[in-house]
Amino acid sequence: MIPGVLLLTYLSGVLLVRLGLPVFLGYLGVGMALRLLGFSGDPLLDFFKDLGVYLLLFTVGLGLRTERLIRREIWATGIFQLLLLPVFMAALYALGLGQNLLALLVLAVALINPSTVILARVLQGKGELSALYGQLALGISVLLDVVSLALLILAGFQGVGPSGFLVLAFPLLRPLLARLFHLALSPELKLLFGVTLALLGAELARFLQAPEALGALFMGLGLSRYPGAGEVAEKLWALREVFLVAFFLWAGMAVGPDGVLAGLVLLILLGLKPVFLFLSLVRQGFRARTAFLVGVGLGTYSEFGLVAAGVLQGLGQMTPQGVGAVALAVGGSFLLGAPMVQKAHLLYERLKPWLKGWERPGLHPDEEPQGALGARWLVVGMGRMGTAAYRFLAEQGEGVLGLDSDPGKVEYHTAKGRRVLYGDAEDPALWEGLDLNGVKGVVLALPDLEARLRATKALRAKGFGGVVGAVSYAQEEDARLLEAGVDVVFNPLLEAGERLAEKVLQASEA
Known part of the structure; x- marks a missing residue:
């Protein structure tokens, strides 16, 4: 059965790539189809699902950088985006997607947060990762990532006993971890070391009666900023993506009729994100073009929102139906947003006369030259x-x-x-x-x-x-x-x- 599921998943991914859409949408679709066919899961897929989440959070901790966050416009725009929190929290509460206030807060921030990974891939593919609007978009996304992680950690420690807080001490293991990593002289050993640390963090957290996912995250933080940390993260990337297939299948299987309405409501709220981003940047003096490109680039929900929903469900703070609704909203946001990101420059040219009216008068931080300064x-x-x-x-x-x-x-x-x-x-x-x-x-x-x-x-x-x-x-x-x-x-x-x-x-x- 599992080989057949994986083959179907692979074919769906091939189709989505040809359509220019993220492959995980195909995985969600296969999960929804499996639910309709009466497939209720498999222990091996459950293990792969958990391992994918552990590796994801481990690599997030491993590669967490705050250098991008020092610019004023990134902080200002990120804080302005968080003004959407009351709207999203009220909607989530009305839809019954959170068991308590903290869970609602975690999920709301995770939904406001765009997809850093997919955004970086798109910008890199277009050669715009270092462009001003690309730097702004990625910086804002990383800032919201940090806020999302902080709240997820807070939710994870809710109700945890004294021993569970020892997970916070995992980063103190850095000297030992660095010494062990130094012994890995081949690429295979570095890959094995990364997987071992992610699983070790999860198992130690379980022993300490803390959430396993947070154990993997803090173990990653223990090796972060080590000179070889980036190499470990790079080698784990492909392996992590493979195991996350099982997570997206599981999320797709959680999508049921009772979650369709909630997913559609969240899709309607999606329109607020690019509008808020655009208004924030033009009020800070940026040109309409830069503000529009940033807004479109960050105008989707994040797959991290889906991961956060899965973690909350594992903590008993969210229902499986809620995970299904979030999966539907995340998938729908990429179906709507991916073509817009690819055609963002053309869209701006069509809307330019109206968008330019929102610009503030005077010199803009992204002002372009009017002459060649006598150059030949x-x-x-x-x-x-x-x-x-x-x-x-x-x-x-x-x-x-x-x-x-x-x-x-x-x-x-x-x-x-x-x-x-x-x-x-x-x-x-x-x-x-x-x-x-x-x-x-x-x-x-x-x-x-x-x-x-x-x-x-x-x-x-x-x-x-x-x-x-x-x-x-x-x-x-x-x-x-x-x-x-x-x-x-x-x-x-x-x-x-x-x-x-x-x-x-x-x-x-x-």
Whole structure:
């Protein structure tokens, strides 16, 4: 039976990936189908479910970082989002989804919290992880993660005896854990060590009569910030995702007719999240475009909300029907939100006339340049390749100006004496407002193909007749770039291989 369930789950995941949706939606769907077929669970799946949750919380503790939270706008926006708590708590109470006030609070914060993991994947896939709006979105998400974890810990220790609080001392084991980890000289041993620690934390917590999931979390905190912690988390990631399949199947099986209404109500409340985010950021002085992209990026429920519901159910503070309602709401939010995230830039352009009316007058923190400062060349994207192009043009005596959507890179290059300004190449307003008189050419050193295409089309639509050069990471990209209006296409991998072969031949003839 289990192999058949896993095969069906795999096929559902394949379908969802082809549709551009998160695979866990397929797992939830299979769980719902299994319920309709009368499947009531399996001890092996239950073990996998628990192990998936342990590994998830262990890696959360392992990788918890607060460096992203020091920016004022992140704190301000996160606190503004928490103003939604009374609305969500009232709705959860009316729907009967929490057994006490603390459970309602935990679940409400977990629902307000967006999906940090999926958000990071989407931003990385689009090459926008370091863009200003990407940094804001991820920082706000991490802040809400921390608040959610703190409340979940508080709920977990409710009613726990004195021995249970010894779980809080697990991080003090760091010197011992670090010494043991230092003995792991192969990748296999590091993976085994991570799984062992997660299970050890859970078992020790059970022995101390505390929630097992919190034991795994605090054991992860014990190894956090150790130089090799990131490597352990990376190796556990794939294994964790495999075992979480069982958790999502279980959550899908919890979805019943009595949870449909509650799930639909939560989906209706979902619309408040992006609205609050947008209003918070524009009131802080950000442009409507940045506020809109952040709002859309954070406009879904989080799979962590589903995990929190599962933990609360294990603590007896939530019913299985409540877990089913949350599963329906989380799944529905991604069905609605995933296409919007992919098309966020196009959506903004359509809504731009109305959204711009919400901007505050004056200079914005994400203001873009209006002129090329007398430069003859623009380099867009100041990563390693863009920096090399900038340096070469500058050495030839050409006036050059760099643009990048990462404020950190702008600050770094400015400190090095380079002329680099903030500018998002995917924002048509940048090219519409930028005076290109005297500019001889533009170098597009952007990682995302769609960003290069949009920038090229915007340049040509503006009437720019200079040279446009763009990097290409695959021969399939060349035709699309040339069709969009690029004059010179450069494939760094292909060129590097040819250059290496040339040097080898020269060395052999010497």
